[in-house]
Amino acid sequence: MSPILSDRAVLSFDAFTTAFAATSSIAIDKDVDSSASHRTGRAAAPRLIVTDLDGTLLDEHGQVSARNAGALRRAAAAGARVVIATGRPVWWLGPVLDAGFTGTAVCLNGAVVYDAGADDIVATSPLTPSAMRRFVSALEDRVDFTVAVERFGTDESCCWAEYDYAHPWGEARFARGSRDQVLDQPAAKLLIRAGQGSASLATAARAMADDQVHVTYSTDDGLLEVAAAGVDKGATLDRLAREWGVTPAEAVAFGDMPNDLEMLTWAGRGVAMGNGHPDVVAVADEVAPEHHRDGVAVVLERWF
Known part of the structure; x- marks a missing residue:
C-alpha cells in the first residue's frame, strides 16, 4: 500500500507537537449533530480511506494537524490505502506533499488522478x-x-x-x-x-x-x-477502487461541501465534517467534529 506520510513527515509533524497517546475509541463530541452517527456500529477497519482537503483534513490554517497526520500514518501502516480527493489542482497540493504524502490524489473533483510518489498524472478526464x-x-x-x-x-x-x-x-x-x-x-x-x-x-x-x-x-x-459529464470524486474513486480490488463497503470518505456529495454517497461510510454544508450533512452516515478539531482523526482512531 502507498504510505500517506514518509519518515520526513513524521519529523516535520513532531516539530509542531509532541506525540499523543492514541485511544482505542473516541466518541463524537456532544455538540456535534450525531443523529446519523453509528448506524453501522463499530464496523471492520476500512481498507480505503478517502479525505477531502479544505474544510476537512486541513485545519483553519490550511495545514495537516499532527493528530490527523498521526491517524493517517497509523492507518497506512496497518495496510489501509489513503487517498486525497480534492477540488484543488496538482500544483496546490503543497500542504500534503510537504507533509510527505506519496499516495494517490484525485484532483480537480475527479478530472485528474495524480501519483504523488512518482510525481505523475496517471489519468485525466477532459472537458472539451x-x-x-x-x-x-x-x-x-x-x-x-x-x-x-x-x-x-x-x-x-x-x-x-x-x-x-x-x-x-x-x-x-x-x-x-x-x-x-x-x-x-x-x-x-x-x-x-x-x-x-x-x-x-x-x-x-x-x-x-x-x-x-x-x-x-x-x-x-x-x-x-x-x-x-460523469466526472466527480465518487465516479473516479469507483474506477480506482475497482482496480485496487476494494468495494465501496470497505471505504470511508470524509468531506464538507457539495463537491463531496458523490464521494460520500459512494463510500460505505460517508463522514461529513461538523462544519459541513447542510446538503453534505444530510447524506452522511456520520458527522465528525469540525476540521479545526481534528474530525478526521477522531473517526479514524476507532480503528487505528
Missing part, C-alpha cells in the same frame, strides 16, 4: 472546448460572470483566466487572456465566477446545462466548478 463554449453561451443570458480554467499539468502554468477574473482564494499566477483564448483548449475544470451565492448560481446553471457537463461547488463565495 465545445462543451465549455455551449455552457458559457447558455449561462451568459442569465448571469454576469467571468471564467477561468484549470488545464492539465502540475504547475500554475496550466491556469488561464479572463483579464478581470478574481480568484476567491487569492491570486494564483493565472495566464490572462480573452474569453475565447481561455476556452480554446481542453480543460480539467471550468470555473465560473459571479457576484451571487454559489448555491443559487448552481441552480441557475444546472437548469440550462446540457448533458455534457457536471456542475458543483466547494465554496459559497460565488464560484462554480464545471467538469465533463
Whole structure:
C-alpha cells in the first residue's frame, strides 16, 4: 500500500507537537449533530480511506494537524490505502506533499488522478472546448460572470483566466487572456465566477446545462466548478477502487461541501465534517467534529 506520510513527515509533524497517546475509541463530541452517527456500529477497519482537503483534513490554517497526520500514518501502516480527493489542482497540493504524502490524489473533483510518489498524472478526464463554449453561451443570458480554467499539468502554468477574473482564494499566477483564448483548449475544470451565492448560481446553471457537463461547488463565495459529464470524486474513486480490488463497503470518505456529495454517497461510510454544508450533512452516515478539531482523526482512531 502507498504510505500517506514518509519518515520526513513524521519529523516535520513532531516539530509542531509532541506525540499523543492514541485511544482505542473516541466518541463524537456532544455538540456535534450525531443523529446519523453509528448506524453501522463499530464496523471492520476500512481498507480505503478517502479525505477531502479544505474544510476537512486541513485545519483553519490550511495545514495537516499532527493528530490527523498521526491517524493517517497509523492507518497506512496497518495496510489501509489513503487517498486525497480534492477540488484543488496538482500544483496546490503543497500542504500534503510537504507533509510527505506519496499516495494517490484525485484532483480537480475527479478530472485528474495524480501519483504523488512518482510525481505523475496517471489519468485525466477532459472537458472539451465545445462543451465549455455551449455552457458559457447558455449561462451568459442569465448571469454576469467571468471564467477561468484549470488545464492539465502540475504547475500554475496550466491556469488561464479572463483579464478581470478574481480568484476567491487569492491570486494564483493565472495566464490572462480573452474569453475565447481561455476556452480554446481542453480543460480539467471550468470555473465560473459571479457576484451571487454559489448555491443559487448552481441552480441557475444546472437548469440550462446540457448533458455534457457536471456542475458543483466547494465554496459559497460565488464560484462554480464545471467538469465533463460523469466526472466527480465518487465516479473516479469507483474506477480506482475497482482496480485496487476494494468495494465501496470497505471505504470511508470524509468531506464538507457539495463537491463531496458523490464521494460520500459512494463510500460505505460517508463522514461529513461538523462544519459541513447542510446538503453534505444530510447524506452522511456520520458527522465528525469540525476540521479545526481534528474530525478526521477522531473517526479514524476507532480503528487505528
